[in-house]
Amino acid sequence: MDIQKMRDSRVLINEMNYSIEPIERGYANRTLYINIGDGSIQEKPVTPLMKEKFVGGKGFGLYYLWDAVTPETKWDSPENEIIIAGGPICGITQYPGAGKALVCTISPLTGIPIDSNVGGYFGPLLKFSGWDALELQGKADKDVIVFIDGNKGIVRIEEAPAEAVDGHVLGEQLTEMYADSEEDKRNVAVVTAGTAAEHTHVGLLNFTFYDMRRQAVRLKQAGRGGIGSVFRNKRIKALVVKYQGVKGDLNHPADLKPIAATGIKYHKNMCKLDSKQNNMRKIGTANIIEVMDRYDLLPTHNFKFGGHPDVYKIESKVFIEKYVTQGLPDGCWYGCSMACAKAADNFELLTGPYKGDKVVVDGPEYENAAGLGSNCGIFDPQAILELNFYCDTYAIDAISFGTLTAFIMDCYTRGIINAEITGGLELTFGNSLAALELLHQMSRGEGFGLIAGQGVSGMKRIFVKEYGADPSVLQDIGMEQKGLEYSQYMPKESLAQQGGYGLTNKGPQHDEAWLIFMDMVNNQIPTFEDKAEALHYFPMFRTWFGLYGLCKLPWNDMTPEGNKFTDEPAKIPEHVDNYVAICNGVTGKGLDKKELIRESERVYNFQRLFNIRMGKGLRANDAVPYRSLGPVTPEEYLSRQERYDQQMIEIIGISPEGKTVEEKVAITRKHREAQYEKLIDAVYARRGWTPGGVPTIEHLKEIGMDLPYVLEVAQKALNTAE
Amino acid sequence: MITVNGRTMAGLEQKSIEEVILLHYPYAKIYVKYNGRHVEPEEYPQLILAQGDQLQVIHLMAGG
Numbered sequence: 014m015d016i017q018k019m020r021d022s023r024v025l026i027n028e029m030n031y032s033i034e035p036i037e038r039g040y041a042n043r044t045l046y047i048n049i050g051d052g053s054i055q056e057k058p059v060t061p062l063m064k065e066k067f068v069g070g071k072g073f074g075l076y077y078l079w080d081a082v083t084p085e086t087k088w089d090s091p092e093n094e095i096i097i098a099g100g101p102i103c104g105i106t107q108y109p110g111a112g113k114a115l116v117c118t119i120s121p122l123t124g125i126p127i128d129s130n131v132g133g134y135f136g137p138l139l140k141f142s143g144w145d146a147l148e149l150q151g152k153a154d155k156d157v158i159v160f161i162d163g164n165k166g167i168v169r170i171e172e173a174p175a176e177a178v179d180g181h182v183l184g185e186q187l188t189e190m191y192a193d194s195e196e197d198k199r200n201v202a203v204v205t206a207g208t209a210a211e212h213t214h215v216g217l218l219n220f221t222f223y224d225m226r227r228q229a230v231r232l233k234q235a236g237r238g239g240i241g242s243v244f245r246n247k248r249i250k251a252l253v254v255k256y257q258g259v260k261g262d263l264n265h266p267a268d269l270k271p272i273a274a275t276g277i278k279y280h281k282n283m284c285k286l287d288s289k290q291n292n293m294r295k296i297g298t299a300n301i302i303e304v305m306d307r308y309d310l311l312p313t314h315n316f317k318f319g320g321h322p323d324v325y326k327i328e329s330k331v332f333i334e335k336y337v338t339q340g341l342p343d344g345c346w347y348g349c350s351m352a353c354a355k356a357a358d359n360f361e362l363l364t365g366p367y368k369g370d371k372v373v374v375d376g377p378e379y380e381n382a383a384g385l386g387s388n389c390g391i392f393d394p395q396a397i398l399e400l401n402f403y404c405d406t407y408a409i410d411a412i413s414f415g416t417l418t419a420f421i422m423d424c425y426t427r428g429i430i431n432a433e434i435t436g437g438l439e440l441t442f443g444n445s446l447a448a449l450e451l452l453h454q455m456s457r458g459e460g461f462g463l464i465a466g467q468g469v470s471g472m473k474r475i476f477v478k479e480y481g482a483d484p485s486v487l488q489d490i491g492m493e494q495k496g497l498e499y500s501q502y503m504p505k506e507s508l509a510q511q512g513g514y515g516l517t518n519k520g521p522q523h524d525e526a527w528l529i530f531m532d533m534v535n536n537q538i539p540t541f542e543d544k545a546e547a548l549h550y551f552p553m554f555r556t557w558f559g560l561y562g563l564c565k566l567p568w569n570d571m572t573p574e575g576n577k578f579t580d581e582p583a584k585i586p587e588h589v590d591n592y593v594a595i596c597n598g599v600t601g602k603g604l605d606k607k608e609l610i611r612e613s614e615r616v617y618n619f620q621r622l623f624n625i626r627m628g629k630g631l632r633a634n635d636a637v638p639y640r641s642l643g644p645v646t647p648e649e650y651l652s653r654q655e656r657y658d659q660q661m662i663e664i665i666g667i668s669p670e671g672k673t674v675e676e677k678v679a680i681t682r683k684h685r686e687a688q689y690e691k692l693i694d695a696v697y698a699r700r701g702w703t704p705g706g707v708p709t710i711e712h713l714k715e716i717g718m719d720l721p722y723v724l725e726v727a728q729k730a731l732n733t734a735e
Numbered sequence: 736m737i738t739v740n741g742r743t744m745a746g747l748e749q750k751s752i753e754e755v756i757l758l759h760y761p762y763a764k765i766y767v768k769y770n771g772r773h774v775e776p777e778e779y780p781q782l783i784l785a786q787g788d789q790l791q792v793i794h795l796m797a798g799g
Contacts, residue, residue, distance in 0.1 A: 289763065290763060290764045291763075291764065291797070301796070301798075303761075304761065304762050304796070307761045307762075308761075308762070502798065523798060527797070527798030529796075529798065530794045530796035530798075534740070534794050534796075535740055535791075535792075535793050535794055536740040536741045536742060537740075537793070539741065566797070568797075569795070569797040570797045572764060572795050576795070577766035577773060577793070578773065582766075582793070582795065583795070
């Protein structure tokens, strides 16, 4: 790693000095705009309107993105922006999960805004450096790095030809370059993409933090939607922020006492209860692999099935005992007692350009174990970790890679594609070496990897046009919606989760609503009205985390004692009270639980109208692939025959006696598709939208999202519907 | 008829709540209501299900 050679090859494009101002009640009160195309750098004020209507985080991202683009803007248009913003609570150290940033752009997969939530240190250090958001617009001719020195007040854009592109190498290079010492490395945070992001639509961004105990750079991801592809398309190689002097009151909160008191209470509960609940401190989100299998909810073989006899090979205790290092502080921001960012140390890679290297693998998260594992029929923990590593360093969204590879394997098994089309890759379920080679091809920009990198929606088009595939079959089994691949949960048996995926703004990512157990197992939301209420409250509540710079996991991955005696235990009321207390402690705004939801409603409806403006926000765009609703094939029906036959009698009112499997599949399908449409009707009504999916003018005024340019889009859509 | 989470479930008569949980509900983060009353884990072995009983086994599964 010749750091001096890299420094010597840098060419300065532009530099701006700025004054260091204190943060006030969670806001730096200005944002940083950089045009990578013309090299301009400027400061913009955060206005009272921005704070009132958009709050911060994803709100600021969408606000700036709306201004930047037109309805004709594509993901690779120069005017598309990437905006990174933390939010007013981002950076506190007293409560867990307070280091998040949100990243927004027009997605290569969907053509509408994507928002992606990410940990690591970049978000907080950006704010402490004096910026509530960073806007990146334009396209450079050559690879550039943007550096922000938050102590000296410098923003610098430089051509950077010599550094690597892959995340784990570049993260290490830049941390080494900008840190004054080993101790200082924790004050440097880097954003990278990777080589595969240059050749695919499913690229992600890596956000680093330096792990002092491991003496290694760790990677967290803004995974969904192809933001890394936009990053590399703009020829941005990396962003670096450096800030020395992190401490607990840098947000200059209105009142630190309730923030500290709330945090202490939470930490005590975490220490006492986590080992009896989800074991987040031991294994992180992967704790649910075996649970999902036992409840027939683990996506298996392209979401066909909910479990597999070989899941024991990849259950969480295997990773705990053999791979993931225990007992190290694994929080991705200071003060996180949930500390769920697990890693496998000294993991030797068996394939690819880094074969033989012993690396730190950040993971596995549940999504990786399910997506790279069971959904592809892969039950080898070594392979899962290797796929996990390469997805991260090449900057490929592991969720999308899992779902698109599962789709490819399903198509291969069905004979829709073959070895001639895949260039010899035998992409059958379980072939981990073929899956790894597909990933390496994405990095190299060659072979079938280029086709796979278009995502499921791109492959559907190609397979129909080039290989004569039946579009209706691909529509049924291709698990994407609005262009984004489904994340790794089985919605098939939960009508509420079908809506939790299908009725999102960005596409089928579960960060709006995760209702499978509440619906399917607990049966707590049996009516359409119950489901609609859940599909209003939970997306609004969860959106709030993205406005303020918070991680959702501390909300409900630990449950306080006594929660079961509350009126609405699924909401975890004590933790909601915590967030209200912390928000008011930081900002002084005196919000209550209702206003919390109202804040989210404004941004949520704004995003819906943004989608409408970009041509993809109406009822037709909320349609879903049938595999997300029910059994597509006789094989799937037969795997749950007893359940489906019983439902046919009890719910549909038809006897399955004497009927062929194909007839039963058709009867079930007709019923389930009708149920989904009824759900849409109920949810739209609850959300204040028309049956066509347009927020009404009355509703927009009621919630305070009544900006003239927003109402104009709504009115136009309402007129067109009439 | 015995219902669990609002659905009839056959074969539960004379089974303890503990047996039902072990058989059907492997997730740790649950709470149980038996005929509308919260019950603690130490009661599970002693409570035997009979016709007309209503059991709720509520999972606080958070998801990703």
